[in-house]
Amino acid sequence: MSRGGGGDGAARRREERARREAEERARQDAERARRDMMRQEQANQQRLARIQQQNEARARAMEQTMAANVSNMQRTPTTIKRKSRKKRGEGQRGMDKLRIAMSEQGTSTNLG
Known part of the structure; x- marks a missing residue:
């Protein structure tokens, strides 16, 4: 039921x-x-490996640059040359010397 x-x-x-x-x-x-x-995780590992390779390449490049800089500094002396300045009136004196030499042609000067 x-x-x-x-x-x-x-x-x-x-x-x-x-x-x-x-x-x-x-x-x-x-x-x-x-x-x-x-x-x-695999993508992260690949990214990490790529970043490590880039860092190693940068480190190698930096070492090469530093070695080149060291050898360059050892090769050339590190003296600073000063630019020589003209003294006032130097040009006029030079012209006078040339004029005197021109007038003294035939004498024992090396200019003429």
Whole structure:
């Protein structure tokens, strides 16, 4: 006389199926998250390796530059030459010397 038992079985089957589907979705989500995490970690490792290579290349270039600078400093003396300034009236005196030399041609000067 109890007919309600059949409906309970259908509800139980629906709940069981819903639970299994939820577990499967959770498992798929976890697997997807794990794959994403692995992919991200691999990308991070590649980025880190690339950055380390760049740093090593920069360090090598810096060492070469420093070695070149040291050898250059050892090669040339580090004296600072001062620019010689003209004294006032120097040009006029030079012209006078030339005029005197021109007038004394034939004498023992090396100008003429």
